[in-house]
Amino acid sequence: xxxxIRVYTDxxxxxxxxxxxxxxxxxxxxxxxxxxxxxxxxxxxxxxxxLKAVLEALKYLKRNYxxxxxxxxxxxxxLELIKSILTNPRAQARNGYLRNYVEQFRILQQSLGxxxxxxxxxxxxxxxxxxxxxxxxxxxNEVLASA
Numbered sequence: 560x561x562x563x564i565r566v567y568t569d570x571x572x573x574x575x576x577x578x579x580x581x582x583x584x585x586x587x588x589x590x591x592x593x594x595x596x597x598x599x600x601x602x603x604x605x606x607x608x609x610l611k612a613v614l615e616a617l618k619y620l621k622r623n624y625x626x627x628x629x630x631x632x633x634x635x636x637x638l639e640l641i642k643s644i645l646t647n648p649r650a651q652a653r654n655g656y657l658r659n660y661v662e663q664f665r666i667l668q669q670s671l672g673x674x675x676x677x678x679x680x681x682x683x684x685x686x687x688x689x690x691x692x693x694x695x696x697x698x699x700n701e702v703l704a705s706a
Contacts, residue, residue, distance in 0.1 A: 562586050566616045567635045569691045570608025571699050577608035578699035581616035582691050594698040601656045609638040610660045617667040627673040637682035
């Protein structure tokens with residue numbers, strides 16, 4: 560099997576809660592949005608949410624599809640750190656959460672057995688990413704309203 564899976568990710572922080580989500584296109588995916596919320600475990604707030612979105616998307620693919628040999632995943636994101644932290648050992652050394660993100664990312668990439676490419680999308684200018692952004696913020700607001 561060969562193919563491309565586009566993975567859009569986004570995260571948000573508000574009033575002590577984070578929300579993070581992803582959308583998948585390709586490989587039979589039609590853009591269904593998956594969103595989760597939690598209390599942040601760090602002071603990174605929105606950054607933590609953005610990074611969690613990436614890891615949750617990769618975990619979802621691994622859990623549901625196993626190895627994706629001969630597939631390419633294109634991660635579409637609006638926070639440059641998602642890509643840049645992978646090659647910045649100084650930043651990883653200063654922050655345990657960032658170091659853990661890199662370790663988990665690499666483990667998931669290896670276990671999926673596929674190539675992962677990165678595509679930066681301009682926040683609030685990309686229609687597909689905007690749909691995800693609205694869903695992530697909506698879920699966050701719902702959780703905060705019910706608290």
